[in-house]
Amino acid sequence: MSESHLVRIASGQGFWGDDIEAPVRQVEGGGIDYLMLDYLAEVTMSIMQKQRARNPGAGYARDFVELMERIFPRCIEDGVRVVTNSGGVNPEGCAAALVEAGQRVGVGGRAKVGLVRGDDLMARLDELLDSGHELANMETGAPLAEIRDQVQSANAYIGAAPIVEALKLGADVVVTGRSTDTALTYAPLMHEFGWAPDDHDRVAAGVVAGHINECGAQCTGGNCLIDWWDIPDMAVVGFPIVEASEDGSFVVTKHDGSGGRVTRASVAEQIVYEMGDPTDYITPDVVADFTTIHLDDLGNDRVRVHGVKGSPRTDFLKVSIAYSSGWKATGTLTYSWPDAAAKARSADRVLRERLSLLGLHFDEIRTELVGWDSTHGLLAGAPPADLPEVQLRVGVRSSDRASVERFTREIAPLVLTGPPSVTGFAGGRPRVQEIMAYWPALIRREAVESELRVEVRDV
Amino acid sequence: MTTVQLVQLAHARSGDKGDNANVGVIAYDPEHYELLREHLTPEVVKAHFGEMVKGDVERFELPNLGALNFLLHGALGGGGTMSLMNDAQGKVFSTGLLRIEIDVPDEVATATAGQGRIPEGWSP
Numbered sequence: 001m002s003e004s005h006l007v008r009i010a011s012g013q014g015f016w017g018d019d020i021e022a023p024v025r026q027v028e029g030g031g032i033d034y035l036m037l038d039y040l041a042e043v044t045m046s047i048m049q050k051q052r053a054r055n056p057g058a059g060y061a062r063d064f065v066e067l068m069e070r071i072f073p074r075c076i077e078d079g080v081r082v083v084t085n086s087g088g089v090n091p092e093g094c095a096a097a098l099v100e101a102g103q104r105v106g107v108g109g110r111a112k113v114g115l116v117r118g119d120d121l122m123a124r125l126d127e128l129l130d131s132g133h134e135l136a137n138m139e140t141g142a143p144l145a146e147i148r149d150q151v152q153s154a155n156a157y158i159g160a161a162p163i164v165e166a167l168k169l170g171a172d173v174v175v176t177g178r179s180t181d182t183a184l185t186y187a188p189l190m191h192e193f194g195w196a197p198d199d200h201d202r203v204a205a206g207v208v209a210g211h212i213n214e215c216g217a218q219c220t221g222g223n224c225l226i227d228w229w230d231i232p233d234m235a236v237v238g239f240p241i242v243e244a245s246e247d248g249s250f251v252v253t254k255h256d257g258s259g260g261r262v263t264r265a266s267v268a269e270q271i272v273y274e275m276g277d278p279t280d281y282i283t284p285d286v287v288a289d290f291t292t293i294h295l296d297d298l299g300n301d302r303v304r305v306h307g308v309k310g311s312p313r314t315d316f317l318k319v320s321i322a323y324s325s326g327w328k329a330t331g332t333l334t335y336s337w338p339d340a341a342a343k344a345r346s347a348d349r350v351l352r353e354r355l356s357l358l359g360l361h362f363d364e365i366r367t368e369l370v371g372w373d374s375t376h377g378l379l380a381g382a383p384p385a386d387l388p389e390v391q392l393r394v395g396v397r398s399s400d401r402a403s404v405e406r407f408t409r410e411i412a413p414l415v416l417t418g419p420p421s422v423t424g425f426a427g428g429r430p431r432v433q434e435i436m437a438y439w440p441a442l443i444r445r446e447a448v449e450s451e452l453r454v455e456v457r458d459v
Numbered sequence: 460m461t462t463v464q465l466v467q468l469a470h471a472r473s474g475d476k477g478d479n480a481n482v483g484v485i486a487y488d489p490e491h492y493e494l495l496r497e498h499l500t501p502e503v504v505k506a507h508f509g510e511m512v513k514g515d516v517e518r519f520e521l522p523n524l525g526a527l528n529f530l531l532h533g534a535l536g537g538g539g540t541m542s543l544m545n546d547a548q549g550k551v552f553s554t555g556l557l558r559i560e561i562d563v564p565d566e567v568a569t570a571t572a573g574q575g576r577i578p579e580g581w582s583p
Contacts, residue, residue: 043540139477225470225553226487229577265470265485268524272483274474275528278519291521307523328543366536366543374545376555377511395543438477438539 007192009185009209010241013037013084014216016044016061022216022239027071027080029255032241033192035075036184037064037084038214045178046322046436048088049122049153059090065097068173069105075172076107082173083163083184089153091117091177095457098173102459111459114171116162118452119178121154121319121443128447135319135441144441150323152436156448157318159284161197163187169456178320180283182210185242193246197285204288204310205248207281211290212252212270212305213240219252219270220301221260226269233259238301249306251298264297267305284317284445286310316442317449325437326363327404330395331411332370334424341383343419344369344392350418351394354410360403368393391424397435404432461568466557466575468567469495473553478538479514479530480549482556486525487574491567495527496520498561504529507559508552529556 010032012023016039026035039061052059064086075082087094095115102111121128125148129135135144135154144151155178164187166174179187186206189195195202212219216239221231238258244250252267254260271290275281278290287310294307335343348367355362368374370391372383383390396407408430415422465484468491473482484499486492505516514532521528535549536542546552557575 223472225472225575229581265487268485268526269470269472269483271524272481272485272521272526272528273472274476275481275483275519276476276530277517278521278528291519291523293521294523325541328540330543364536364543368545370545375551376558378509379507379511379555379558393545397541397543433540436540437537438541440477 005246007034007189007244008032008241009034009036009188009213009244011036011213011216011239013039014214014218015039015041016063018216020063020067023067024070025236025255025258026239026241027074027078029258030078032080034188035080035082036213037082037086038181038184039064039084039086040088040178040181042320042438043322043436045089045153045155045320048090049322052090057093060088060094061086064094065101068098069101072102072105072107072111076111081167081171081188083188084174085176085179085181085184087175087177089120089155089177091115091175095175098175099457099459108459111172112170112456113459114166114169114174114454114456116158116166116174116176116179116452116454118448119156119158119176121156121448125151125154128443133443133447135321135443138440138442144321144439147323147439150325152322152324154319154321156443157284157320158448158452159183160187160190162452162454164191165454166456167191169454171456181214182207182283183285185210185213189244198312200286200310200312201308202248203286205250205308206244207283207286207288207310208290208293208305208308209242209244209250212267213242215270215273216240217260218273219267220254220262221266224261224266224269226265231261235259248308249304251302251304253302262301262303264295264303267295267303282314285313287313315445317445319441319443321439321441322436323439325435326397326399327401327432328395328397328435329404329408329430329432330393331408331430332391332393332424333411333414333422334389334391335419336389336421336423337386339385340387340390341369341372342385343421344390347392347414347418347422348394351410351414355407358406360406361400362396362398362403364397366395401432408432460562461565462560462562463568463571464557465559465561467571468563468574469557470575471553471557473549473551475535475538475548476530478535479532480534480552482529482531482552484527484529484556487571489525492522492525494563494567499527501529504556504559507556508534
């Protein structure tokens with residue numbers, strides 16, 4: 001491997017529901033070695049678990065399979081390998097669907113699909129609890145036993161090792177369940193450069209590359225506050241491409257001719273996104289120190305990242321548990337000038353009185369005025385009387401589903417029985433949603449790692 | 460000294476971590492990082508948000524990036540799908556913090572006037 005050897009990892013999805021044209025453009029734009037696709041967020045796993053409960057074949061990101069039908073042949077021709085956590089709670093089903101899709105689009109006999117399993121702890125939960133894994137809530141310290149009956153999904157965040165193994169076995173596409181978002185970028189780097197798992201600085205640099213890649217266009221001009229008004233061609237915004245070197249340094253860039261902008265500022269904004277203690281960014285493979293990051297703006301949509309330091313991994317993996325925790329609904333109505341905010345506040349008072357007269361039970365009722373205080377709360381101050389309009393937004397939450405159902409029937413009546421100049425109720429009755437609460441926990445890593453399985457299938 | 464809003468000196472991005480929101484504040488001009496560090500103490504940020512943040516405010520420094528990261532505990536009404544807030548994922552706590560007023564030397568206020576806002580006459 002020459003010193004100038006670069007590995008280019010393109011980001012194609014920042015979440016389940018991101019721009020589905022972006023990964024197509026990343027592949028058609030050429031000049032990339034890997035395409036990483038991140039589909040999972042904390043709440044996603046419980047949604048997928050519910051889908052699987054209704055249909056054993058579901059529980060993964062179907063959009064991924066549709067995407068691969070479009071790009072699979074080109075990926076194989078160009079040698080672009082795809083790494084994704086689209087498997088959700090059913091990586092097996094996802095891989096099977098992908099193999100079928102590959103056959104449909106003519107890559108049969110020339111493609112391999114890697115499958116990583118073992119992150120899903122749902123079926124093992126009681127066995128784990130019985131054998132002394134408390135899975136206590138990381139924030140409150142409460143033992144999982146308190147909410148065991150409400151648990152809907154439980155997945156350990158897994159790291160690079162199984163992805164590296166699948167790549168070594170020749171997989172052109174690697175499908176996992178709850179791999180960390182960052183591992184989708186740094187596992188290919190570990191594989192390509194042969195970085196040892198205890199090469200903490202290099203692996204930590206890969207983690208930083210993964211953190212920058214994992215939210216798609218959020219580092220290339222999307223949701224970017226600095227000079228947002230003159231960022232060009234956002235309709236065809238370029239998603240990031242990390243050009244990594246063996247020493248762990250890398251350049252963040254995007255395809256020539258694509259929209260958006262890569263600058264020191266756009267990358268810095270993404271680095272601080274969803275950040276806790278920057279000196280202690282814990283992943284399954286290393287602890288990265290984000291305060292050691294150096295950024296050099298090279299111009300022409302290229303930012304060099306270097307200097308990253310890391311320290312050894314911990315003995316634990318994080319577990320993401322979702323549990324059913326009651327019901328909620330949100331209703332809205334729009335009030336016009338004059339005294340729009342006063343009318344909305346008055347309607348809210350009437351509504352709350354009716355809910356009380358009905359004897360309904362809520363754990364929380366929250367009122368916001370969209371167009372005035374729903375983004376900055378108390379910082380917005382008192383609304384002026386000449387506000388042209390405001391949207392009343394009332395949310396309720398309860399362990400009693402019937403109370404929430406009844407609430408949804410109390411919004412529309414306000415149009416004829418409350419304050420005047422009200423509109424915006426055409427959307428119909430609010431929808432009742434089940435609340436999936438989040439329970440973060442830790443587990444000794446060997447309890448998960450002993451169960452991880454990697455296999456590679458021919459298309 | 461002149462009183463200016465933080466939006467003139469810094470840009471920011473926020474997100475969620477469970478029931479906590481984080482706000483990363485980045486100086487437009489790295490030379491203003493020290494000024495931000497001096498003024499934006501956890502106590503000042505906590506007082507700014509008042510009742511909107513139920514728990515503590517933690518601050519972390521990233522001098523290489525000219526950035527400060529604030530962790531606002533108990534800011535998201537339970538977080539995730541539990542929250543009834545329009546901003547359940549804390550996406551706009553960033554601009555909420557940029558409203559804060561700080562006193563800066565007159566020359567800094569003059570040099571940064573209008574920064575962070577759309578230029579006059581701009582249209583989409």
